[in-house]
Amino acid sequence: MADYRIAVIAGDGIGPEVMDEALKVLCEAEQEEGFSLEVQAFPWNSEYYLEHGRMMPEDGLDTLQTFDAILFGAIGDARVPDEVTIWELIMPIRKGFRQYVNFRPVKSLPGIPSPLANGEDIDFVIFRENAEGEYSDSGGRLYAGQEGEIAIQNTIMTRTGVERITRAACRYAEEHGLGKVTSATKSNAVIHANKLWDEHVRRIVEEEFGGLQFEQYYVDALAAYFVQRPQSFDVVLASNLFGDILSDLGSGLVGGLGLSPSGNINPEKDYPSMFEPVHGSAPDIAGQGIANPIAQIWSAALMLEHLGEKRAAGRIVKAIEDVLAEGKVKTRDIGGTATTREMGSAIGEAFKNQTTKATEG
Known part of the structure; x- marks a missing residue:
């Protein structure tokens, strides 16, 4: 049985692209740190709204309540008014699950x-x-x-x-x-x-x-x-x-929205908390594979910290810092040419290299 059940809502635009990279890094953490994740994805986004007339099913909150945490991507599509995407998906989750803390770290990163x-x-x-x-x-x-x-x-x-x-x-x-x-x-x-x-x-x-x-x-x-x-x-x-x-x-x-994670937290853990990057769905670059996945990956680290996996969370943040300090892999928003996948892969490799260095030391 999984240690943690995670609901994933990738959302619109660049949401699925950056979410893929966060899930890759979570897989590395799962293998190296000895916990297990059961991940279930939900297709609740603007396409879902256009097909069904609502952002999530009537029993959506009941479904999500059975999970330990929610990893959210980004929401927003020109075909659907913002008040619909916000008030029919994000706000019901935040308010219904008493996520009364929005937590935002503001932290200098190497090379930025x-x-x-x-x-x-x-x-x-x-x-x-x-x-x-x-x-x-x-x-x-x-x-x-x-x-x-x-x-x-x-x-x-x-x-x-x-x-x-x-x-x-x-x-x-x-x-x-x-x-x-x-x-x-x-x-x-x-x-x-x-x-x-x-x-x-x-x-x-x-x-x-x-x-x-x-x-x-x-x-x-x-x-x-x-x-x-x-x-x-x-x-x-x-x-x-x-x-x-x-x-x-x-x-x-400290470098912009592409580097900024957040958590919508119910401190008592009576309900699942939700973790998401600060940036939006960025439809102007969606599908081009150039979005920065750091905010999504860091949000996944905040999720692990909330769940009690503090060592794994710290290692993910350290991997982000190591990649940025080296400076070889950077996406366009921070002065480089790397793709979304290249940045995610570099962070995953840096995560694994921490174990190698510790063993060699």
């Missing part, structure tokens, strides 16, 4: 220059509240098409939601020996929802995690500090919208 690093490595993580906040399906439109048309979009923040994302961020900081948590807010203007955020973030940190340094910035100033002094952060804590924007800025600091 950053104009903002100033010769020093950047290494921090972002904890984005992932289940409520500004991305809540609450509101509506009145008088559509008329001169007096009105749109209302409500932000939903709950004390429970703020408390649990704060605890998750602080526990991570403690477990990884990180000293500081930085909270993003805009409570000078968003005076109801963000004041609730401020009050309970500060209370949880001070009452339950007194050993951590705590700081709070308005999100516009924090975005500027990301640019001016990115090395000064350890764990950044933000609401859904603010965390989404700051995360992409963080990706830009």
Whole structure:
């Protein structure tokens, strides 16, 4: 019997291409580290929608709930509105499985220059509240098409939601020996929802995690500090919208979206968590075999870490770093000419070479 059952949703565009490479590296990890994976793929994407009128079957969440984790590719197709692909596939999974942590590492990689690093490595993580906040399906439109048309979009923040994302961020900081948590807010203007955020973030940190340094910035100033002094952060804590924007800025600091993984995590493991690259489906390069698979492979490493296979996860990240440090294999987005498959194969070889070097040593 498999140690872990993994649901794979490759999605649209470059999703299947980068997913193939992640699965190859996972196979290497499985063989070398002694655990087993039972992988089942689901064809839930825009083609599925065009054929069936929905992004996944009615019992899709029930099916996924039987798995230990979900490895997701990318979604998006010009033939299907974005609100359909997002709100009928990604959002039901995130919200239905209480994946209230969106976890994004922001980390300098060898051979990937950053104009903002100033010769020093950047290494921090972002904890984005992932289940409520500004991305809540609450509101509506009145008088559509008329001169007096009105749109209302409500932000939903709950004390429970703020408390649990704060605890998750602080526990991570403690477990990884990180000293500081930085909270993003805009409570000078968003005076109801963000004041609730401020009050309970500060209370949880001070009452339950007194050993951590705590700081709070308005999100516009924090975005500027990301640019001016990115090395000064350890764990950044933000609401859904603010965390989404700051995360992409963080990706830009260290090489771009093609290198950036993420996890949508249910820390209690009552439901499966979902791991996906930050980039989209990139239809302009789909089918050309030139997409960078690093973000997908790194997302698979985050999945293994969540499942408890920390050694395997660390080895995958080290393999990515080794390939980039050598500099011989790079995809076009990072200044090379390698194909998607060549990059995936190079990372797989680097993973295996770690065992060879250890044996020789």
